[in-house]
Amino acid sequence: EVQLVQSGAEVKKPGESLKISCKGSGYIFSVYWIGWVRQMPGKGLEWMGIVYPGDSDARYSPSFQGHVTMSADKSFDTAYLQWSSLKASDTAMYYCARRGIYQGAFDIWGQGTMVTVSS
Amino acid sequence: EIVLTQSPGTLSLSPGERATLSCRASQSISNSHLGWYQQKPGQAPRLLIYGASSRPTGIPDRFSGSGSGTDFTLTISRVEPEDFAVYYCQQYNNSPQAFGQGTKVEIK
Numbered sequence: 001e002v003q004l005v006q007s008g009a010e011v012k013k014p015g016e017s018l019k020i021s022c023k024g025s026g027y028i029f030s031v032y033w034i035g036w037v038r039q040m041p042g043k044g045l046e047w048m049g050i051v052y053p054g055d056s057d058a059r060y061s062p063s064f065q066g067h068v069t070m071s072a073d074k075s076f077d078t079a080y081l082q083w084s085s086l087k088a089s090d091t092a093m094y095y096c097a098r099r100g101i102y103q104g105a106f107d108i109w110g111q112g113t114m115v116t117v118s119s
Numbered sequence: 120e121i122v123l124t125q126s127p128g129t130l131s132l133s134p135g136e137r138a139t140l141s142c143r144a145s146q147s148i149s150n151s152h153l154g155w156y157q158q159k160p161g162q163a164p165r166l167l168i169y170g171a172s173s174r175p176t177g178i179p180d181r182f183s184g185s186g187s188g189t190d191f192t193l194t195i196s197r198v199e200p201e202d203f204a205v206y207y208c209q210q211y212n213n214s215p216q217a218f219g220q221g222t223k224v225e226i227k
Contacts, residue, residue, distance in 0.1 A: 035216075037164075037218075044205075044207065044218060044219075044220050044221045045156075045158075045164065045207050045209075045218040045221070046218065047209070047215050047216050047217050047218060049214075049215075050214075050216075059214050061214070061215035061217075062120070062215065063215070095163055095164070097163075097164075099211070102154075102166065102169035102170070102173070102175055103150075103152060103169050103170050103211070104152065104211050105152075105154035105166055105169040105170075105209070105211055106154070106156070106164070106166060106209070106211075107166050107169075107175060109163040109164055109165070110163065111163055112163055
């Protein structure tokens with residue numbers, strides 16, 4: 001079965017760092033871009049960017065450039081999203097998704113990682 | 120940067136009725152790289168339509184997509200109880216590959 005499994009929920013304080021993960025299985029992980037999507041509580045989907053596990057090439061939305069870092073380790077079939085200094089406004093559900101076999105639309109989604117940032 | 124505007128914000132329908140959802144782009148989307156997703160509460164989104172009008176394997180044929188250029192439509196021919204959800208369009212041709220703000224389909 002093709003799937004993406006994300007790391008568990010996190011509770012952090014403002015200013016702390018964080019790295020969440022997204023592990024693929026059931027397909028050749030290194031040849032499909034992985035995207036990250038933010039969903040703030042009660043709000044819509046926001047495209048953050050994409051990373052290519054084959055060489056860790058990353059493309060960011062201007063809205064997120066400089067605030068997060070996307071990376072991947074093809075040896076572990078895992079993509080990562082990290083922050084060096086969290087803000088309360090980073091509280092959200094974060095989804096990873098595969099740009100897959102349907103022209104590059106997001107065809108496989110992870111279950112989401114809830115990140116809560118609160119003092 | 121392409122901005123997608125969905126309408127209406129909320130659609131109130133009874134089961135069995137037809138649903139028509141609109142997605143308008145601020146500039147033309149090349150190659151019809153436009154997708155539609157369904158999201159139910161507490162769940163990850165699911166791909167319903169890609170390439171503006173194609174259905175992935177396993178998506179029921181009551182879901183159909185149409186349009187090109189800047190105007191796209193998702194149609195649910197007869198809404199089933201499990202179709203009440205929020206629907207998003209997304210263009211994946213140019214970065215940033217933005218989503219629309221969503222249309223909620225609710226029970227009337």
